[in-house]
Amino acid sequence: MKNILKAGIAGVSGYTGKEALSILLKHPRVRVTYVAANNTRGRVDGIYPEFLGRTDLVCQKFNIVQAVQHCDVVFLALPHTESMRVAGKLLKAGVKVIDLSADYRLKSTRVYGRWYGRQHADVQNVAKAVYGLPELFRQKIKTAALVANPGCYPTAAILGLAPLVTAKTSSIISVVVDAKSGVSGAGRKASLDLLSSEVNENFKAYKVLAHQHTPEIDQVLSKLAGKKMAVHFVAHLLPINRGILNTMYVHLKEGITLGQLRALYKKFYKTEPFVRILPSGGQPEVKNVANTNFCDIGLAVSADGKMAVITSAIDNLVKGAAGQAVQNMNIMCGFTENQGLL
Ligand SMILES: NC(=O)c1ccc[n+]([C@@H]2O[C@H](COP(=O)([O-])OP(=O)(O)OC[C@H]3O[C@@H](n4cnc5c(N)ncnc54)[C@H](OP(=O)(O)O)[C@@H]3O)[C@@H](O)[C@H]2O)c1
Incomplete structure (x- = not known):
């Protein structure tokens, strides 16, 4: 049997997190093992009834220890300034991170501070992040542990x-x-x-x-x-x-x-x-x-x-967010690039 990748989604109650879940549930090489949010809790099919009969997953308060325990890769579908508080900890534990927020896109933390109104909290990983636009940066994405998924x-x-x-x-x-x-x-x-x-x-x-x-x-x-x-x-x-x-x-x-x-x-x-x-x-x-x-x-x-x-x-929500994030995951994990996306 082929290896199955264990994926988690932080921010599953939001639009891009929901889209990521919808795509990943159909992905032949992935099992979604962890979904979380901030205040939203409960069964995913209660939050979004369109998932009835498709998953039994339960949305929890996001917790790093749980995420590390259950996941090989985590999609951070979080507001900007939230991702930078957690990405470093996931990376340190060996979990791959695909961040859908803007936190790791800009290479200058000075420019980030000016446009996002907050000092960057994880400067070290900004340098390591690869900008996840496959059409331009596919080779770098292949070996990345942290991908900054582009804005829409x-x-x-x-x-x-x-x-x-x-x-x-x-x-x-x-x-x-x-x-x-x-x-x-x-x-x-x-x-x-x-x-x-x-x-x-x-x-x-x-x-x-x-x-x-x-x-x-x-x-x-x-x-x-x-x-x-x-x-x-x-x-x-x-x-x-x-x-x-x-x-x-x-x-x-x-x-x-x-x-x-x-x-x-x-x-x-x-x-x-x-x-x-x-x-x-x-x-x-x-x-x-x-x-x-x-x-x-x-x-x-x-x-x-x-x-x-x-x-x-x-x-x-797809090429501008969750679809591109899955495209990046496919590249990072050596899967066929369009798997789960056609
Ligand atoms: N929407 C788009 O078209 C689009 C496209 C590209 C990129 N993006 C970027 O992707 C990110 C997510 O966007 P979105 O549109 O999906 O946002 P959204 O609909 O507002 O959802 C945000 C999600 O983050 C969760 N959250 C907030 N603070 C959290 C925390 N401290 N810990 C754990 N979870 C937390 C929320 O949970 P609760 O429900 O519990 O509050 C919710 O699930 C943003 O950075 C956005 O800029 C969005």
Whole structure:
């Protein structure tokens, strides 16, 4: 019999934790052995009746000793500033950690402090964490003990921009990321702004040029470009439950044809199981990626070739969170990368 990986989920009562459980229950190489939260307790099928008949797991108050005892790998689906209090202890006990929060994504703890309003509590492990975007960092993920799972907006933005930024670094004048997300992107906690009566039949920008995902996108694009990149990022709230659509405007010094752009993207993602470059003229739609781990990308170029418009769509809870986390787990554990995800 094949070895079965014992997985735990901290934050199972939240949206990404629930999504991780849903995926892992169907994974042929995994047994979910531990689920926990903060205040939410009781049978998972009581918290989320859709799990009736699928699991007998009971959600407990998160406890490190229990997590270590029961798990080979733990998914931390916790709010930022919570993960950094526990990840180090799990790692020390030999448990692999996949953190869905922002705590280990930014390499500069000074930048983290500025954007997340708290001094980092686990500087040592920030250096060791691998940014878990498989399409760019697969080799490093293979041997990582701690993976910083990317943010939802950054996943869609970086996958949409990476081929162009890598190939045409010196030609880029500016990058605008016009991002829109469904409401589940903000998590399950109660908030006046997220009431159905506030969100439904509404559409608005928020945290304009001040969203905490900006430094994460800049960090990765700068790494690809080999020089400092700074995108102009604006987030919007869509009146839908799940899904992200990013429209990215890249102003270029030298023109590019649509044929050249398409060839660039097709080559870059040739062997990627979860990135789909749409046929010429095709545009991504959130409904086509909902409940999947795919990122769909559409390409267009202005008549003078100096404005490339790239659109990308993902499900924020799957490729933007739990699906990508399982993709990372598959890579870290030597499983087939798409196992449990198709
Ligand atoms: N939502 C998305 O689309 C998305 C996408 C990518 C990344 N992320 C990131 O993933 C993380 C989780 O997001 P989410 O949307 O799933 O959040 P959420 O729905 O608000 O859920 C948060 C979970 O964390 C638990 N929790 C809070 N403090 C805890 C503590 N001290 N110990 C143990 N458990 C604790 C909560 O338990 P209780 O129910 O007991 O309070 C709940 O289960 C966040 O850092 C978020 O930024 C979210």
